Amino acid sequence: MLTRCAGFSGWLKSICPDLIDQPIGIWGDKNTALISFVFAVxxxxxxYLPINPDWPLERVEFILKKSRLQGxxxxxxxxxxxxxxxxxxxxSYEEYSINDNYTFIKTNLPKVVFPCELAYILFTSGSTGFPKGIVHCAxxxxxxxxxxxxxxxxxxxxRFVSVAPLNFDLSVFDLFFSMYSKGTLFLPLQSTVSNxxxxxxxxxxNKIEVLYSTPSYLxxxxxxGQLNKYEFKSMKLVLIAGEQLNYDLVKELKEYFPKATFYNLYGPTETNVCTFHKVDLNKIKPNDFNVPIGKACYxxxxxxxxxxxxxxxxxxxMKAVITETGVQTLKEGTVYNTGDKVKKLKDGTFEFIGRGDNMIKRNGFRIELSEIKTALLGFEGISNCEVVNIDNPKIEIIAFVESEKEISELQLRTYMLGKLPSYMLPDSIVVLNEFPISLNHKVDVQKLKEKYI
Amino acid sequence: MNRNEIIKEVREFVAERLFRGNVPSDFTNDTALISSRLLDSIVVLGLIGHLEETLNIEFEAHEVSVDNLDTINKTADFISQKLAK
Incomplete structure (x- = not known):
């Protein structure tokens, strides 16, 4: 693979001789060829900047423009x-054929200077109502x-297996630690992961030994998965991240993966993994429910x-962030607030409590409710909307929509899918002619929740 | 199990997971579910697991495709054929 990477990167240099520390998009289905392009970039x-083929085109356009993608x-x-x-x-842009299956595009967009040796940029949900690009350096x-x-x-x-899509930071571990530790990376087809x-x-x-995924998927x-039909004696390490993890899930998994060690990993995309907790099922007390997020990596x-x-x-x-205003470099020594409320336990480890704002996590993906609100308000006939989440027993997003016209939920969902990735869509949409107003003339969100949930 | 029963099974699952039981009137058995992304990957995963279990069938990797599962009618056609084999 190294020869192939070097070959491609040489070819890239011949087309774009002065391209260095610039973002290059990777747009395709996750397979061996695509992964070798990641290494080649x-x-x-x-x-590299992964573009998920499932993203709505409007989102991709925003990402291309704001990150000033060069290729x-x-x-x-x-x-x-x-x-x-x-x-x-x-x-303007130029097209170059790489082989029968892939094409390289040189975009001619004006460049911005990135503050470091660029490694990757991951786009996630942003609190301002637009996607946000997280810039990580070498x-x-x-x-x-x-x-x-x-x-x-x-x-x-x-033997590692990679389940997460490239735009999800779990894949950074899969791709690079498997190679770094001289392992073998297995890339199942999307249709295999979906069943x-x-x-x-x-x-x-495939006698997989290392698996990294989210509590929802596991x-x-x-x-x-009808796990009782198969044997998983090879499984040695199961890493879990992206959402709150509880001991019951680990106990159930342990029955099928008897030889595995389990870790709960935590960290926003901005830091990748920054805390870890090795699970010891023998040390759990009767009242322990949630697995702590653990202690700091360094x-x-x-x-x-x-x-x-x-x-x-x-x-x-991260070293910089891309928002609707463009690339902003972080100052040296920036203190980043994760927005996650935590409790420090007696042994110095941290436990996740919840969020203080409008960001939620579902299936490992983070979702800013304000981004859903921005999308909904763009639909013709919607005069106002409120997006709330409930967490009982599982996380659900509910959108309240104010409109004088009849709105078809199917049309509304189809419209939103043109703006947002599917994982961001609300579970329920409630259409009302008029919103209740509270005493201080604001939409009475509490009343909406009480009446309709 | 006949085609109508399969349609009912798929429709109930989709109605519950996508619309919480309140199916809009313009939702038909020909509404695109996967190519339109109306069903996200986790729901599709659940649908496949549910069908395998309730209909006692097993999908091969290549069978989990947009061609076979994009609409309720397509899914029913595909499963009827599969059961007939």
């Missing part, structure tokens, strides 16, 4: 729709891999602010 001293590797089956977006986002990625190496030193040359029974079979047949695997950098929110300062933190 890094080899060419640029950073993009596109799987040919997405080339026609990519051209649609590129025509809107770039005044030193942050190295710091993460060095930490992985020290914590998981007994897992050298193992838990086939995925269970895949884990068993729960589905347990309940619909034993420092984490503090609680006045509102019990976890803050982080250190080398794992």
């Amino acid at each position: 890094l080899h060419s001293e640029n950073g 993009c590797i596109i799987e040919n089956k997405y080339l026609a729709i990519a051209n649609e977006v590129l025509n809107k986002a770039c005044p 030193d942050g990625m190295n710091a993460f891999l060095k930490w992985c190496e020290s914590e998981f030193k007994s897992y050298k040359s193992k 838990t029974r086939l995925f269970a079979q895949y884990l068993s047949v 729960k589905l695997l347990l309940h619909t 034993s420092k950098g984490l503090k609680l602010n006045l509102y019990s929110e976890l803050t982080y300062k250190g080398k794992l933190l």
